Amino acid sequence: MSEPILVLDVGGTKLAAGILLDDNTVVSRAETPTLAEEGGEAVLARLVALGRRVLMQAAHEWPALPTPAAVGLASAGYIDQAHGVVRFATDNLPGWTGLPLAARLEAAFALPAAVANDAACFALAEAAVGAGRGYRHVLVVAVGTGVGGGIVIDGALYSGWEGRAGAIGHLCVEPVNGRPCTCGLGGCLETYTATRVMVAESGYPSIQALAESYTAGNEEPAVDEAAIWLGRGLAALAHVLGPEAIVIGGSVGLLGERYLQITHQSFQEHTMPLHQMTPLLPAALGADSGLLGAGILARSLLQKEDS
Numbered sequence: 001m002s003e004p005i006l007v008l009d010v011g012g013t014k015l016a017a018g019i020l021l022d023d024n025t026v027v028s029r030a031e032t033p034t035l036a037e038e039g040g041e042a043v044l045a046r047l048v049a050l051g052r053r054v055l056m057q058a059a060h061e062w063p064a065l066p067t068p069a070a071v072g073l074a075s076a077g078y079i080d081q082a083h084g085v086v087r088f089a090t091d092n093l094p095g096w097t098g099l100p101l102a103a104r105l106e107a108a109f110a111l112p113a114a115v116a117n118d119a120a121c122f123a124l125a126e127a128a129v130g131a132g133r134g135y136r137h138v139l140v141v142a143v144g145t146g147v148g149g150g151i152v153i154d155g156a157l158y159s160g161w162e163g164r165a166g167a168i169g170h171l172c173v174e175p176v177n178g179r180p181c182t183c184g185l186g187g188c189l190e191t192y193t194a195t196r197v198m199v200a201e202s203g204y205p206s207i208q209a210l211a212e213s214y215t216a217g218n219e220e221p222a223v224d225e226a227a228i229w230l231g232r233g234l235a236a237l238a239h240v241l242g243p244e245a246i247v248i249g250g251s252v253g254l255l256g257e258r259y260l261q262i263t264h265q266s267f268q269e270h271t272m273p274l275h276q277m278t279p280l281l282p283a284a285l286g287a288d289s290g291l292l293g294a295g296i297l298a299r300s301l302l303q304k305e306d307s
């Protein structure tokens with residue numbers, strides 16, 4: 001049995017924390033608003049306070065539980081995993097860029113700390129214990145209001161130089177007159193596949209309302225078009241990465257089997273025969289997958305230190 005891990009998650013609107021147990025359940029979970037506008041240092045202080053609260057709560061609720069062996073953090077932004085530093089975060093988290101998160105958490109909790117991008121943590125969790133379990137090389141894409149994901153090779157996250165890999169949403173799928181993207185470029189996969197794009201084009205007020213109509217069998221061209229674009233993007237990525245399986249998560253999970261089938265059909269139409277049997281699987285984990293992935297990352301850090 002391995003010791004528990006203190007797990008933390010920093011998003012643009014909320015901070016979450018909990019204790020990850022050996023069986024991959026998260027207990028003593030707590031949340032608080034990010035209040036990002038107060039700046040990076042204030043958010044980090046609030047995160048540490050939340051972590052301490054969770055440790056105290058866990059000690060009270062589970063007196064027999066050993067103290068955690070490490071801290072794992074899933075954070076928005078481009079995270080340099082090797083150094084535990086935020087290389088770039090958008091204006092959603094002002095003052096987050098440049099923070100040495102791993103060093104600060106190690107000092108605050110007197111525990112080894114591992115930090116990765118939140119979508120990358122989600123990917124690691126899905127690959128290790130979710131839909132990608134049993135596959136060695138897994139591409140995980142999260143399609144929601146934005147598009148992100150992660151690349152898991154031989155069970156480990158591939159994050160590129162200083163955390164630059166995995167920006168799946170900014171894969172260029174339409175180089176000529178592509179739609180403008182929040183990143184400053186144009187024609188990015190996200191601008192054709194994100195749920196906010198489907199919702200805007202469909203006329204429904206929310207992805208939930210659109211999904212309700214779509215899963216009831218109604219024609220919703222906005223969804224089908226987004227699925228076709230996603231299939232094209234995944235095909236391009238498959239040619240580069242050669243994944244054994246592709247997992248699709250995020251709020252498009254609401255769109256069900258039909259969305260996945262159209263995506264897969266488009267994927268097959270745009271790949272070489274070698275890739276056409278690559279399975280496209282719906283994500284299997286729930287809302288705690290970011291926390292879970294951060295914990296799995298921290299465990300792998302401990303294993304490295306042991307060996």
Ligand SMILES: [Zn+2]
Nearest residue numbers: 170181183188
């Ligand atoms: Zn972009």
